[in-house]
Structure formats: structure tokens, C-alpha cells
Amino acid sequence: MSEAPPETSGNLAVESRAAFAAWVREAPGGRRFAQVLIRRQAPDGYVLCHVDDAGADDLKVYEDPRAARELSKLTEKGEYRPLKSSPNLRRGWQLRVPDDGGLATAMNYLYPAAVVHWHLYREDRLEITHYRQNAARQSGIYKRVQRLSDKGVQNAARACCEDAVCLKKTLWDVDEQLPLEMSRGEGEIPCPEPCSIFVSFARQVRLFEREEKRDLDEIGLSRSEKEDLTTLVRAAATGEMGFTREAEFEEPLNERRLRYRNLTLVPKIAPEAGEG
Amino acid sequence: MKALVIVGHGSHLNEDSSLPVYEHAERIRETGGYDEVVECFWKEEPSMRHVLETVESDEVYVVPAFISEGYFTQQVIPREFGLEGPVTKKGSKTVHYAGPLGTFEKMADVILERIEDLMRDKDVSEGRTALVLLGHGTAMNKNSSGVIYLNAERIRARGGYDLVVEAFLDQDPEVGEVVGSVEAENVILIPVFIAEGWHTRETIPEDLGLTGEVTRRGDRTIFYGAPVGTHPSMAGLIAARARELEGQVVGSAS
Numbered sequence A: 001m002s003e004a005p006p007e008t009s010g011n012l013a014v015e016s017r018a019a020f021a022a023w024v025r026e027a028p029g030g031r032r033f034a035q036v037l038i039r040r041q042a043p044d045g046y047v048l049c050h051v052d053d054a055g056a057d058d059l060k061v062y063e064d065p066r067a068a069r070e071l072s073k074l075t076e077k078g079e080y081r082p083l084k085s086s087p088n089l090r091r092g093w094q095l096r097v098p099d100d101g102g103l104a105t106a107m108n109y110l111y112p113a114a115v116v117h118w119h120l121y122r123e124d125r126l127e128i129t130h131y132r133q134n135a136a137r138q139s140g141i142y143k144r145v146q147r148l149s150d151k152g153v154q155n156a157a158r159a160c161c162e163d164a165v166c167l168k169k170t171l172w173d174v175d176e177q178l179p180l181e182m183s184r185g186e187g188e189i190p191c192p193e194p195c196s197i198f199v200s201f202a203r204q205v206r207l208f209e210r211e212e213k214r215d216l217d218e219i220g221l222s223r224s225e226k227e228d229l230t231t232l233v234r235a236a237a238t239g240e241m242g243f244t245r246e247a248e249f250e251e252p253l254n255e256r257r258l259r260y261r262n263l264t265l266v267p268k269i270a271p272e273a274g275e276g
Numbered sequence B: 001m002k003a004l005v006i007v008g009h010g011s012h013l014n015e016d017s018s019l020p021v022y023e024h025a026e027r028i029r030e031t032g033g034y035d036e037v038v039e040c041f042w043k044e045e046p047s048m049r050h051v052l053e054t055v056e057s058d059e060v061y062v063v064p065a066f067i068s069e070g071y072f073t074q075q076v077i078p079r080e081f082g083l084e085g086p087v088t089k090k091g092s093k094t095v096h097y098a099g100p101l102g103t104f105e106k107m108a109d110v111i112l113e114r115i116e117d118l119m120r121d122k123d124v125s126e127g128r129t130a131l132v133l134l135g136h137g138t139a140m141n142k143n144s145s146g147v148i149y150l151n152a153e154r155i156r157a158r159g160g161y162d163l164v165v166e167a168f169l170d171q172d173p174e175v176g177e178v179v180g181s182v183e184a185e186n187v188i189l190i191p192v193f194i195a196e197g198w199h200t201r202e203t204i205p206e207d208l209g210l211t212g213e214v215t216r217r218g219d220r221t222i223f224y225g226a227p228v229g230t231h232p233s234m235a236g237l238i239a240a241r242a243r244e245l246e247g248q249v250v251g252s253a254s
């Protein structure tokens, strides 16, 4: 039996909701939380909008806290958002909630479990689950992530978790002895444990690692590296450049996959270019 | 306080998988009975691992939105939640864990309601009517097909159809063969799946040459229903499954 999830003590949900509401109330200009701006609205309510919509006056107004689920579901372009902390929250809306409870409900749809983790982190009692512990409990098609090398974890985290692609602050490490070497992020939301998107990405990176062991050509490129390069050049040449869906890691033009290639493939072909 | 936590598989690629979970949760919220109704997922957020931290209630009922007993209900869900059996004490919370939905008595009612919705305003040709219950099936897990056989048997016992037959995607009897050979002028095909997805939207209609809800082929008409799991009455089944758990104490058998 693998390690149990964090225990909840006292009434954590109530406590963190109150702490969060107080934190928002004490700031006259409101608070920024990832891509959401939260301002208080008399008497007991709050107004939420996208941070870039702070000054906009043509926003569509919603009043049900649960509308936050629809608001956070798709990107501006209508693409599905599997990871709510990706920096692709759509704009153009304003959500007015009547009280602290409504605020908690809305926040839990915009950034699931983030308020609780924010609170625990501020109190210095957020439990961290490192990569190796998380990997140890994976099974089925994800079991192979246990074999991902330390270097693979490092590169996967840089490709998958930095602020350009995820606004959470990455707090976990490879294991207790081996910290991640990356920019962990400046955001308000702590990330205490690899998420399911990361695990799925780690699985893809592990597949790349296996190729490295057997199928390299004379200049040291793997089959999938060549496939990615070909697809990339072809897409650029035909003017059809565009990322595939966010979690489609088996596709060459996936953003995180390309970020990983930038860390591992670019130095192979152009060592002098660094990791750009 | 009491909370109902509905666990869905979720998806990294589209909203098909989580949508029914959100919809059923909303229906249960409206009918009351729980102070909190919360959704969580394997592949979406909030994760099973962290959802209980967001729940206020001390009495927690976890119901998996899965049709059959198997890898998810027996391994993944208990592991991710840290459950030790039907009832687990976790800090101040008591967490009750239900089995999957497909074996529950009322599942047959949900299937029948799905059929009723499908057949409303439809012209049925003269002759025999067969009901085909379609499951995923897999050679690796007998429970997956077991749920289909169980519900077919329950519906057969209630009468109403000339024939009730089982069919599968990944094991015999294979759905294409069943739909092609069943001796009936009207064939009602119902996927006993929890959500819409690649199979229900693409592979099944494509493989069987279905053109929509109604496909006429020679003297045979095929009526193709939406998955059972997206039917609104599934919410009632989830709530009933949770109610059944009340009164369980730590150490009791399920």
C-alpha cells in the first residue's frame, strides 16, 4: 500500500475559505490569484474577473458562483483546458458572488483545491509529495514513470511546469535529496505534488528515454526526434503552424513536447546554441 | 454535515467524460439531501488525492461514476483517496465508499428510461423488437461483461422485448455481428457506458454504418441511444447508491 494522501485536520475547508476571504478583504485594490482578480463588493460580496480585464466595462456578468466552471472550461479559442492553472483562462466575464461561501465555490472551479493549498502553504503546513513518491504509487499504463531518470524528471518539470505553461509554484522535488533545477514560478498557488498532466507527460518522456537507448541514428537523433523535426518544418512551410491540444503529448506539435525538445534536442544539434 | 463526492474518470482531451458527473452533481444539489456535493476526477482537477481537503463535512460518501467493478473502483480510487475499506476514518472525517453503479438494482430502471427517451416519437416497424445492451467488455476483466449480462437478465425478467441480447466492443459476441444477425425488425442499441466518447460518437456509428438515432437498413431499423450514464435519472441512482451507505460503521462489511 502506498503512502496515503494528506490528512485533513480540523475543518480545513472552512478555515482556508475564511483566511482567503480575509486576505482579499484587507487589500483595497483587490487581490490577484493566478489569472483572476478578486475585489470586494459591498456589503459581503466579491467581484471576480480576468486580471487583464480589471479596467474593462463591457464584461458579461454572471452571478452564480458555479458559472465559474463554464468560464474556466475553454480557452479564448474554444479549446478544452485540462489544467486549470495553465495561463490560458479566457477573458470577457465578470463573476459577482454574494459571500465567502460563493467565493470559495467559484475559486474551487477556477483553481481546484488551490485556496486550501494556498492557506496551508502560508501556514507552513502544506504536505509535499515528491516525484518518486508519486511515481511509486502509479500503476497500469503509468507504472513506467517509475523508471524515468532523474534527468528526465528535471527536464520534464522544466518543460511542463514553468510559468509559461503552468502558473503554479512547483514545490515538489525529484525526491527529498534531489531538488528540481528550474524556475519554480512566482504564482500564488502552490503545487504540492505532480498532477495527472505531469504524470502523463512524464510517461511520454520515459518513452523518449527508451528510444535513446536503442534507436539512435548516426548523428544521434531518435526516431521521434526526427518525426518532430519533420512535422515542425512541414507545418511551418505550409503555414499550418499551431500547437496540438494541451495534453496530446504523443503529437509532435504539442507545446510541452516542443519545450522538452528545446531542452534536449536543440543542444544535440547545435551545442553552441545552449538551451535557448 | 454530509457530503457526497462523485468520482469521474475525467479526460485530458475533452469535456465528454466529466460533463455527466457535473450534471448529475448539479441535479443532486437541487434535490437536496447533502450539505455539499463535490466532483473529483482521475484525470482532471480536483484530484481524488486532494478533494477531501476542500470538503467541510465530516460524513463523506464517495460514489464512483463507473459502471463496473475493476481496476478503477478496486485499485485506483481506494489508493488515491487512501481508503481502507467500505468505511475509513480520516482525521475528523468518516469516508464511506460505494461500489460501482452498474450492478446496483436500479441500473435496469435507468437503462429503461434511456430507451423510453430514445423511442419517444419514433416509428417502430411491425414485427419483433430486440434490445441490444452494449458493453465495452475486455478479456482481462470479467466484471466488465458481467454487468451487461446482469442487466440484460434483469430487463429480460421484466418482459417488454421479444429479445434482450448482450454485445461488446472488445470481446465476443461482437456488436457488429449481433446487430447484423439478431432476428428482429427493430433493434434498439443502448451503450451501457458512463459518458459519451470516441466509441459512442465515432467508432460505433462508423463500424455499424449508423446515420443517427434511427438507421433503416433493408427491413431492419436500428435505434441508437445515447450512453446510459448521461441520462438524468443516473443522478437518482448515484444518490441512492450513497444513501445505501448511511449507517455503515468502520469495520463493517459492504
Ligand code: SF4
Binding pocket: A085, A160, A161, A162, A166, A167, A168, A169, A170, A191, A193, A194, A195, A196, A197, A198
Ligand atoms: S505538476 Fe507541474 S503542471 Fe502540474 S500543476 Fe504542478 S506545476 Fe503545474
